[in-house]
Amino acid sequence: MSDLRSTQSVSKEMLSIADRLRQLISRWVRITRDQAGTPTSVQVETLRILNNEGPASIAALAQQRAVKHQSMRVVVEQLAIEGTIVKSADPTDRRNQIVSITGKGRSLLRQERRARALWIAQLLQQSCTSDEVAQVIAAMDTLERILAKAPKNSSS
Incomplete structure (x- = not known):
């Protein structure tokens, strides 16, 4: 697979889509952690x-x-x-x-993951139609397929 850090073969449109996705995912993570009461910390x-x-x-x-x-x-x-x-x-x-x-450390991590999943589930349930939930599932399937093609490294 080619070096994914090279921008030579990436269109401006694809770069714009990628930047929007990056921003959206970052915002999603920050808001979820904030609303679930599980802010990130060094610990x-x-x-x-x-x-x-x-x-x-x-x-x-x-x-x-x-x-x-x-x-x-x-x-x-x-x-x-x-x-x-x-x-x-x-x-x-x-x-x-x-x-x-x-x-105890593993339990703390499980509790934090559970709190975030619960907040997301409540948000989806309150904010989305069944068609929109199906679209979210399709988008997740697509992202998983894309990530499966990404090079593996030690922080994955």
Whole structure:
């Protein structure tokens, strides 16, 4: 597959559609998180990484979040106090710690996902006709098909 970051073969119309879709999805996510009472935070994003990627060192987490090691160490300490992660010695280097999500951390993520899904379901139910819901489902199917063709990377 060709490099999807190249703009040489993209029409102005397609670029405009893509930008509108990007803006719409970003707005949808922000409004959903706000209305569901689940704003994003460094702590929650760190839990998501651990839940999706598995245990990691503080250095690896800092790199994935593009923050300084010391900043991530503070986040990890906060999460440990809350009981949403546990730290253990790295078996290959005892000077380092490996961070893992706990059942409490997974439960917190499930509660947040459920709150957002509930808000979206209520919005769809109150705002859409059955034909519009069918259009939303068709659009989701199309987006899933498109995403299936996207190159895979470690953050997918």
